[in-house]
Amino acid sequence: DSGVTQTPKHLITATGQRVTLRCSPRSGDLSVYWYQQSLDQGLQFLIQYYNGEERAKGNILERFSAQQFPDLHSELNLSSLELGDSALYFCASSVGGLAGVGEQFFGPGTRLTVL
Amino acid sequence: SQQGEEDPQALSIQEGENATMNCSYKTSINNLQWYRQNSGRGLVHLILIRSNEREKHSGRLRVTLDTSKKSSSLLITASRAADTASYFCATDAKARGAQKLVFGQGTRLTINP
Numbered sequence: 001d002s003g004v005t006q007t008p009k010h011l012i013t014a015t016g017q018r019v020t021l022r023c024s025p026r027s028g029d030l031s032v033y034w035y036q037q038s039l040d041q042g043l044q045f046l047i048q049y050y051n052g053e054e055r056a057k058g059n060i061l062e063r064f065s066a067q068q069f070p071d072l073h074s075e076l077n078l079s080s081l082e083l084g085d086s087a088l089y090f091c092a093s094s095v096g097g098l099a100g101v102g103e104q105f106f107g108p109g110t111r112l113t114v115l
Numbered sequence: 116s117q118q119g120e121e122d123p124q125a126l127s128i129q130e131g132e133n134a135t136m137n138c139s140y141k142t143s144i145n146n147l148q149w150y151r152q153n154s155g156r157g158l159v160h161l162i163l164i165r166s167n168e169r170e171k172h173s174g175r176l177r178v179t180l181d182t183s184k185k186s187s188s189l190l191i192t193a194s195r196a197a198d199t200a201s202y203f204c205a206t207d208a209k210a211r212g213a214q215k216l217v218f219g220q221g222t223r224l225t226i227n228p
Contacts, residue, residue, distance in 0.1 A: 002157060033216075043158075043203065043218040056215045090157060101207040101216050103148065106157035 003027065004107035006091050012113045018079040021110045025072055025093030031055070032074040033094070033104060034066055038087040049074055050096075081114045088112075120219050121204060127225040134191045136222040138204030139184075147180055148205045148216070149189050158203065161189075194226045 003026035013019055025032050034046040036059075045058035049068035060066075063081075068074045078085060088111050092104040122137045138147070146165045150158040164171045164180045164187065171178045177190040191198055201221040208217045 042220045045215045045217065048215065058215055088155070103160045103163055104216065105160065108157045
């Protein structure tokens with residue numbers, strides 16, 4: 001158990017809909033990272049937050065957004081969903097976010113299926 | 116685009132044998148990490164090696180790093196059925212001024228009893 005929790009574990013929805021994925025980092029970790037894993041694209045970095053502020057952006061679509069709240073939990077919002085958005089979405093956390101990238105602790109993931 | 120690329124894509128060996136996986140990357144790095152992922156589950160951090168280190172050990176794991184060749188290898192000795200998983204290398208890379216981890220496509224390792 002990494003100490004990172006993600007809800008829900010599974011999500012099935014229809015095209016055009018909007019969903020919210022939730023992540024609680026390990027106690028004491030200030031950085032939260034979101035990743036998308038699909039068969040064709042592999043594991044792709046989406047976005048990072050550090051202590052409530054956006055720190056780094058990766059291949060995140062404009063239809064996707066995220067935020068980190070004062071209690072450090074984070075939410076990833078996916079809107080206008082398309083079939084190609086079906087994937088595993090992982091959240092990871094780490095202690096810092098300022099001096100390079102160290103060890104990250106991954107949650108169990110949310111499997112999103114768009115029908 | 117992927118920073119790290121693992122080789123081979125898939126590896127199947129007998130229990131007790133050693134497994135070696137390789138990773139190549141394109142740009143300079145601060146550190147390189149290896150992660151394991153059991154099917155459909157979250158990634159688990161195995162080991163981090165810094166750019167000024169050449170070799171690192173952790174239990175049955177041995178990682179080497181050759182920055183001149185931009186490559187790393189992960190050796191698992193005396194493999195066990197529980198080692199069956201996908202293994203990913205990850206390198207840090209600039210992302211609009213901040214650091215991020217870039218993962219390779221992974222090596223799928225199968226340990227046959």
